[in-house]
Amino acid sequence: MTDLHVPLDRQQGGLAAQLAAELRGSIRDGRLAPGTRLPASRDLAADLAVSRGVVVEAYEQLVAEGFLVSRVGKGTHVAAAVSAPRQAPPPPREDTVCAPFYGHRPTSPDLSGFPRERWLASVRHVLSTLPSDAFDYGDPGGVPELRQELAGYLKRVRAASVRPENLIIVGGVAQGLSLSLHVLGVERLAIEDPSSSRQFPLLRRAGATPVPVPCDDEGLDVKALAASGAEAVLLTPAHHYPTGVVLSPGRRAELIEWGGIVLEDDYDAEFRFDRDPVGCLQGLAPDRVILSGSVSKSLAPGLRLGWVAAPEDLASAVRQARGELDLGSPVIEQYALAHFLRTGGYDRHLRRTRREYRRRRDALVTALNEQLPEIRVRGIEAGLHVYLELPGDGDEAAAAAAAQALGLAAEPVGPMRFRPGPPAIVVGFARLPAHRAAGAVRELKVRMSGQRID
Ligand SMILES: Cc1ncc(COP(=O)(O)O)c(C=O)c1O
Known part of the structure; x- marks a missing residue:
């Protein structure tokens, strides 16, 4: 049986809280290892010269917090998951200690350029004007104001063919793809070869087996796609990741003629430097193209705000799935983005x-x-x-x-x-x-x- 030395300050009172704090600290820093059996309350009370009620109260508190587990006939033990002492991070590699830091992911924006003041103004506006009821669980498809603003923006900037009813607000392109695949039940999904390896686990988790289709200087080879037997294709037509190729006009036309479902990853489409952005494929075939985009590259990935534009029946299936899975995206940020768009801050x-x-x-x-x-x-x-x-x-x-x-x-x-x-x-x-x-x-x-x- 574990022998516990617990210093208690009797002058101060609150003995149960003191005991709980001492035990919590010992569990957190690993002095009490996962699975360790604690003394019976009667024994510990005798050791510490306190009433048994003090120990029972402290144990109950820590059981409620998840630090301890207590089973009838088996006694009280330190829970398995909580106490692992934090691993010290590996020391920085010597050759990188003084290197400046220019970012984590090749596709990430410059986060030091996040428009803090203007975003704050939008958040402040939202908090000072919205009625309290607006902070309840929202529509799992997204707050109507944001869908309205985004429909206008996507039409204007991405030549999309959308109405607010076609739009679902999601937590980024990644979630948009997961939900779309899940709802469509796609089994064989064509993807660009090469393509972002970060997405492979996401696709598999959504039940889709990736079928790689080669890409060349014009983008995805649509003839190879047609021969692949895939029911749907996921691609990055505005700027192929990783090669950066913009899908050629000929290939866009072939893809629309192909006839399968197209999942369009519009991850960084706002940044076209030498000419106007190429309109999205969704605008050409809104019945068959599902467009996913987000503010991850334009504002910050940490906002986790994005959208899916889909035909109305599919949009309502995605909305229902979102409602069932996790009840939707954060409401305040959605209103803030709507305000940011409406007042021209985004542009x-x-x-x-x-x-x-x-x-x-x-x-x-x-x-x-x-x-x-x-x-x-x-x-x-x-x-x-x-x-x-x-x-x-x-x-x-x-x-x-x-x-x-x-x-x-x-x-x-x-x-x-x-x-x-x-x-x-x-x-x-x-x-x-x-x-x-x-x-x-x-x-x-x-x-x-x-x-x-x-
Ligand atoms: C090609 C590509 N698609 C999708 C994503 C995911 O974007 P989001 O943050 O909108 O989920 C990324 C993120 O790096 C990406 O590089």
């Missing part, structure tokens, strides 16, 4: 960030072309990352590691491929200031050639 933010990202892209591409001409820089028309095709014998894992060591968000393309292809990496530039680009590429060149950095 202004996009105009400003598009200009700045374009400068950053230009600086990075110029530096790469000048200093590493053996690397083919692709996919620069849109989005927040570039696709760097290495020379034939290039080591993409080493190149990605070299870029990461500089603080850049970079990933090798190998794990995203189903068929072999030229070695390549993707590199995010959203957080790399233009004036740092040349220096970063200079250092990348040195690291990639395996020389020492002093």
Whole structure:
């Protein structure tokens, strides 16, 4: 039986609370390991010279909090899950200690540019004007004001064919895809080869088996898609991830003729730099294309706000699924986004960030072309990352590691491929200031050639 030494301050009173606090602390820091059996209340009370009621009360409190479990005839034990002492994080790698940090994911925006003041103004407006009832569980399909604003925005900016009834507010593209696949019951889902490997677990969890379809300089090969036997296809037509190819007009037409269900991942469509954005596919065939988008690249992934535009019957099935699964998205943020859209804050933010990202892209591409001409820089028309095709014998894992060591968000393309292809990496530039680009590429060149950095 565990012998417990518990210091109690009798002057202070509240002995049960003191005992509970001591035991909680011991469990948290691992002195009392998971599964440890605690003394019977009578024994511990005798050891501590307190009444048995004090111990019973402390045990009951910790059982209610989940620190202890108590079973009739088996005594009281430390619960299995709560007490694992926190692992110290691994020490930073020496070569990255002083490196500046330019981001986690190649597709992520520059979070330091989040429009805090304007967002705050929208939140303040929402909190000061909405009636209390508005903070109840909302419509699981999203608050009507936001669907209204988004329908207007998507029509105007993405040439989508939507009405508020076709829109479901979700927690981002990822959730939009999960729900759509779940509702459609897709079993064989064609995906672009290569494509974002982060999505593979999501697709499998939604019951879909990915069927890779090759991509070339025009985007997805629609003839190969037709031969694949897949019922539906998931693709990134505005800016293929990872290669950055924009689906060509010919392929768009072929895809619409193909006749299956199209899941359109519109993850970074707002950022097209040299021309107007290409309209979304959904606008061409709203009966067969399900569009998913979000504010993850335009504002911040942490907001977890996105949308699905789908034919009305499917939209109501998605809404019902959302209601059954988790009752919908946070209401205050939805109203805030609606206000942000209505007052022009979103458009202004996009105009400003598009200009700045374009400068950053230009600086990075110029530096790469000048200093590493053996690397083919692709996919620069849109989005927040570039696709760097290495020379034939290039080591993409080493190149990605070299870029990461500089603080850049970079990933090798190998794990995203189903068929072999030229070695390549993707590199995010959203957080790399233009004036740092040349220096970063200079250092990348040195690291990639395996020389020492002093
Ligand atoms: C290609 C692609 N699609 C979808 C997503 C998921 O986006 P969201 O944050 O909207 O769920 C990401 C995120 O990095 C992405 O890169």
